[in-house]
Amino acid sequence: DTGVSQNPRHKITKRGQNVTFRCDPISEHNRLYWYRQTLGQGPEFLTYFQNEAQLEKSRLLSDRFSAERPKGSFSTLEIQRTEQGDSAMYLCASSFDATGTEAFFGQGTRLTVV
Amino acid sequence: GEDVEQSLFLSVREGDSSVINCTYTDSSSTYLYWYKQEPGAGLQLLTYIFSNMDMKQDQRLTVLLNKKDKHLSLRIADTQTGDSAIYFCAEPSGGLTGGGNKLTFGTGTQLKVEL
8 A cells, every 4th residue: 555645636627617536545544534725824624534424524615515435445526616716735634543543645636727 | 713823934054953833722632743745745744742741752853742831843853955844733623532533734834954
């Protein structure tokens, strides 16, 4: 296992288009998180899954955003009708479901909306 | 809600020690974390400290925790050019457990190491 994998690494899209990102967590991790990071800021929490269940969503996650983890393994994050303000780095992380265990991050997907 | 604050920038000479500071607000946090982010990359966990500890040392890294003042620091001894990166402190938010919960990050401190 080589760690958390995110695809694509970079995505440029026109305003109004839909985009989908994929995250493959570390295989034995049952928790998966999505964060968004804009330039000069720390990552901000978007949502997380325990197995296939989406347990929490931030109010940053507008109706245009949807995340799934259908089989409790990989996850997808879809943004519909993209806006320029959606331009950011989208980071995925995974961890065990146990107190004190660390979250491992992927390399992120950088989205640019033009 | 939780709020984590850091100074934005630190410049040191190679070989000197670097000290990166962080203040946090959630006194119930059981763990506090330091992450490193190199340009264009994801976050790498450097170290973490349990809230019942005052200090943790890991090779060149020393973490100090002052729970009374809610102050966390990361000291990097013998700083090298490869240490140039953005450093984030983070605390779990929304619960009493550690890594199993979402994290609130500071804005990050950009460390620049000069020759």
